[in-house]
Amino acid sequence: MKRTLALTLCVLLACSTLAxxxxxxxxSKPTVVATIFPQYDFIRAIAGDRxxxxxxxxxxxxxxxxxxxxxEMNLILASDLFVYVGGETDRWAKDLLEKNGKDLNAxxxxxxxxxxxxxxxxxxQGEAEExxxxxxxxxxxxxxxxxxxxxxxxxxxxxxxxxADAMKTNTAAYISExxxxxxxxxxxxxxxxxKTVVFAERFPFRYLCDELGLxxxxxxxxxxxxxxxxxxxxxxxxxxxxxxxxxxxxTIEFSDGRIAKTIADATGCEILELHSCHxxxxxxxxxGVTVLDLMxxxxxxxxxxxx
Ligand SMILES: [Zn+2]
Numbered sequence: 001m002k003r004t005l006a007l008t009l010c011v012l013l014a015c016s017t018l019a020x021x022x023x024x025x026x027x028s029k030p031t032v033v034a035t036i037f038p039q040y041d042f043i044r045a046i047a048g049d050r051x052x053x054x055x056x057x058x059x060x061x062x063x064x065x066x067x068x069x070x071x072e073m074n075l076i077l078a079s080d081l082f083v084y085v086g087g088e089t090d091r092w093a094k095d096l097l098e099k100n101g102k103d104l105n106a107x108x109x110x111x112x113x114x115x116x117x118x119x120x121x122x123x124x125q126g127e128a129e130e131x132x133x134x135x136x137x138x139x140x141x142x143x144x145x146x147x148x149x150x151x152x153x154x155x156x157x158x159x160x161x162x163x164a165d166a167m168k169t170n171t172a173a174y175i176s177e178x179x180x181x182x183x184x185x186x187x188x189x190x191x192x193x194x195k196t197v198v199f200a201e202r203f204p205f206r207y208l209c210d211e212l213g214l215x216x217x218x219x220x221x222x223x224x225x226x227x228x229x230x231x232x233x234x235x236x237x238x239x240x241x242x243x244x245x246x247x248x249x250x251t252i253e254f255s256d257g258r259i260a261k262t263i264a265d266a267t268g269c270e271i272l273e274l275h276s277c278h279x280x281x282x283x284x285x286x287x288g289v290t291v292l293d294l295m296x297x298x299x300x301x302x303x304x305x306x307x
Pocket of ligand 1: 137222223
């Protein structure tokens with residue numbers, strides 16, 4: 001209840017912030033609107049200040065359950081490129097495109113990679129009545145990021161042909177960092193002692209875990225709106241940590257860590273965070289944090305988890 005209220009306040013606040021004044025843009029540059037942080041960061045890395053880049057997600061805010069305000073809708077419709085995820089969370093974007101698609105240059109991240117459905121792993125608490133949904137957290141695997149960055153580079157080059165060479169150079173540099181990171185993730189897991197991870201949370205890391213051959217257990221599926229985790233789910237996860245003698249349990253960013261603490265208290269394991277990059281805190285955004293930075297943090301946590 002409290003979280004729902006906080007969420008509503010957040011959304012209201014986010015809407016009013018934008019309504020107060022549209023973001024300042026340079027009319028000589030194309031405007032690109034990104035719904036959430038991953039594509040915002042990728043576009044920033046490829047295009048730098050060659051475009052007016054706007055992220056709709058407010059730093060530190062919850063992106064699930066977000067709905068754009070009228071002024072944000074207008075911002076999207078007036079943009080030169082709109083980059084959304086294309087999952088259940090931004091279904092509003094699909095509706096917007098169905099109504100205005102002809103006039104809008106848009107890319108969905110899910111269309112740039114091979115997707116899988118969200119999966120109900122053993123012990124995971126699901127919404128049984130719902131059909132499986134596409135797992136939209138495609139950016140959590142570095143290999144997927146490479147394909148996404150390539151797709152975004154193509155779209156940006158079409159928008160700014162005279163800047164294509166420079167943006168392709170930026171893209172190549174970014175991809176070489178992603179490739180190195182992908183290798184480091186694989187090395188960490190291949191050299192590790194364990195192949196199982198436990199999340200006391202929603203689980204948005206299926207693409208990363210599949211890529212690395214990690215077995216996972218989690219309280220809830222990726223974008224679950226369910227906030228109440230049952231005792232039997234918690235005790236299932238405690239049993240997994242004990243049975244496999246796991247050194248840690250994972251939380252994700254902006255979590256209250258309540259379930260992780262229960263599991264840690266019952267098993268003596270450590271609590272570590274994996275950042276899913278949906279959104280970043282104001283402090284991180286102001287400090288210029290990138291998806292690569294967050295993935296490098298994740299790599300360090302994952303190394304502890306598999307050893
Ligand atoms: Zn999500």
